[in-house]
Amino acid sequence: MILPQTPGFRLDGKRALVAGASSGIGMACAVALAEAGAAVTLVARRADALAALVDALRVKGWQASPLALDITDLSATEAAVADTGPFDVLINSAGLARHGPALDTDPQDYDAVTDLNVKAAYFLTRAVARGLIAAGKPGSLMNISSQMAHVGGIDRAVYCATKHAVEGFTKSMAIEWGPKGIRVNTICPTFIRTPLGEQTLAIPERRKWIEDKIKLGRVGEVEDVMGAAVFLASDASALITGTSLLIDGGWTAD
Structure with missing residues (x-):
């Protein structure tokens, strides 16, 4: 009997670009890909933070290089x-949130959030695909x-709009580039303990709302996203494209 072989999760020989890599989810994804064997190029605006992360990864014996860049x-x-590609893997974790009631939305805040979360994400994805x-x-x-x-949220009309838009262009790009073997997906975390997430977690009534919604009863940690990043980057997910991997503790289950 010939048994099937489990596809590998290793990324040896792969080149990865991680944007928003200087902190939070982006940093965690960069660590995960480097640990899995990828040569990771780290992108963020803060050159000093990137240099520190590159040093820490290299101490582990992993491959990493910095690229100070504002993707907007x-x-x-x-x-x-x-100039630096092609890259086998892209993880774009650069993002911005400026929460508030929809009636109070400032056009400048709207532009800042959409410019990074949608426009920059779209054209970065296109650049790597090219x-x-x-x-x-x-x-x-x-x-x-x-x-x-995938849902709405209190004081999050602009942020939700941008993330719904990312889901839309992900599906279209997956359809367009699928015949070329290029997979396009999103990772959709719940509230994660990061500098961005702490803006909301620090408000007691918002934290209660979050904990009531998450069926597993806890806020996420960056480690909860790392396995998903390696999975979608690897051959283990070879038939997955045009979809979302929800890491939400059951938030969207009802």
């Missing part, structure tokens, strides 16, 4: 990806979305 600068981002297509290579492209891409 579309022309600079496209040029940098073209490199893969030119090289004739398959790949796995991921944007860190949110459970709020």
Whole structure:
């Protein structure tokens, strides 16, 4: 009897680009991919934070290099990806939230959030895909979305709108690039203990709302996202594209 073989989760020989890598979920994903064997290029605006992370990864014997870049600068981002790619894996964790009642939405806040969460995410994903297509290579492209891409939330009209938009272009890109072997997915966490998440967790009534919604009864940690990142980057998810991996503790189950 010939038994099936479990596809590997290792990423040896793969090159990965992680945006928003200087802290939070992005940093955790960068660690996970590097530990799994990928050569990881770390992108963020803060060069000092990137340098510290690169040093910490290299001490472990893992492959990492920094790329100080603001991904809302579309022309600079496209040029940098073209110069340093192609990348087999993309994880875009760069994101922004400016919460408040919809009636009080400031147009400048709206533009800032959509420019990063949607526009920059779209064109970064396209830039990495272009490199893969030119090289004739398959790949796995991921944007860190949110459970709020699937529901609504208090004081989150703008943020929810941006994450719903990411889900939309993910599906369309997956359809378009699937024949070329390029997979496009999102990872959708619940509230995670990060500097961004703590803005909400520090408000007692909001924290109660969150804990009541999460069926597993706890707020997420960055470690809860790391396995998902490796899974979607690896051959273990070879038939998964155009979808969302929800890491929400059951929030969206009802």
